[in-house]
Amino acid sequence: QKEVEQDPGPLSVPEGAIVSLNCTYSNSAFQYFMWYRQYSRKGPELLMYTYSSGNKEDGRFTAQVDKSSKYISLFIRDSQPSDSATYLCAMRVVKYGNKLVFGAGTILRVKS
Amino acid sequence: EAGVTQFPSHSVIEKGQTVTLRCDPISGHDNLYWYRRVMGKEIKFLLHFVKESKQDESGMPNNRFLAERTGGTYSTLKVQPAELEDSGVYFCASSQGRPGAHDEQYFGPGTRLTVT
Numbered sequence: 001q002k003e004v005e006q007d008p009g010p011l012s013v014p015e016g017a018i019v020s021l022n023c024t025y026s027n028s029a030f031q032y033f034m035w036y037r038q039y040s041r042k043g044p045e046l047l048m049y050t051y052s053s054g055n056k057e058d059g060r061f062t063a064q065v066d067k068s069s070k071y072i073s074l075f076i077r078d079s080q081p082s083d084s085a086t087y088l089c090a091m092r093v094v095k096y097g098n099k100l101v102f103g104a105g106t107i108l109r110v111k112s
Numbered sequence: 113e114a115g116v117t118q119f120p121s122h123s124v125i126e127k128g129q130t131v132t133l134r135c136d137p138i139s140g141h142d143n144l145y146w147y148r149r150v151m152g153k154e155i156k157f158l159l160h161f162v163k164e165s166k167q168d169e170s171g172m173p174n175n176r177f178l179a180e181r182t183g184g185t186y187s188t189l190k191v192q193p194a195e196l197e198d199s200g201v202y203f204c205a206s207s208q209g210r211p212g213a214h215d216e217q218y219f220g221p222g223t224r225l226t227v228t
Contacts, residue, residue: 002154004154006154032214036219041221042221043116043203043205043219043220043221043222044155044203044219045219046216046217046218049214049216051214088154088155097160097167097168098143098145098160098168098207098215098217099145099157099160099168099170099171100145100147100155100157100217101157102147102154102155102156103154104153104154105154105155
């Protein structure tokens with residue numbers, strides 16, 4: 001069983017839609033939860049991170065962590081064609097160092 | 113400020129040959145990481161340097177892979193001899209090294225390795 005599960009998509013939505021991206025995980029020791037965005041032929045770029053449970057908002061993006069359910073989400077409001085990319089969740093256990101454990105990534109396409 | 117750079121961007125080699133990938137981290141970043149994404153799979157951790165020392169090499173797949181970071185600046189990842197299953201995108205990342213806080217890793221664009 002993979003430590004982090006993420007539906008690879010692709011997810012196709014119209015411009016302006018609210019997008020929900022999700023990951024589940026099996027290791028209850030994960031403490032940091034991150035969302036990366038990756039455009040084609042580029043490296044992953046950190047969008048947001050959350051420590052432990054709760055919500056975090058940054059502009060059109062909201063990250064949620066539910067540790068009791070081992071479930072994390074990223075919501076994108078008013079989606080734009082420029083949001084079309086692969087979205088990767090990643091997690092880390094502090095005592096295991098800086099090693100990131102990634103989900104497979106979800107391909108998002110926002111149609112204008 | 114320049115980001116993480118990787119060279120080459122793409123390499124095509126035959127099975128059994130040797131390839132060396134290079135990563136230049138962001139200036140001043142003590143931490144350097146190598147990750148790999150094999151086709152259809154998730155990005156997986158290979159190893160982590162703090163300056164010139166290997167902090168964690170638990171993700172290195174086998175002894176055909178050798179990573180170095182002489183002088184604590186740039187790093188190389190050598191694959192010798194290359195096998196078909198080594199094909200994928202190799203990412204390098206670097207971070208400042210901030211104990212007790214989130215230490216953001218900045219990723220390079222990756223080197224796409226194709227072994228034929």
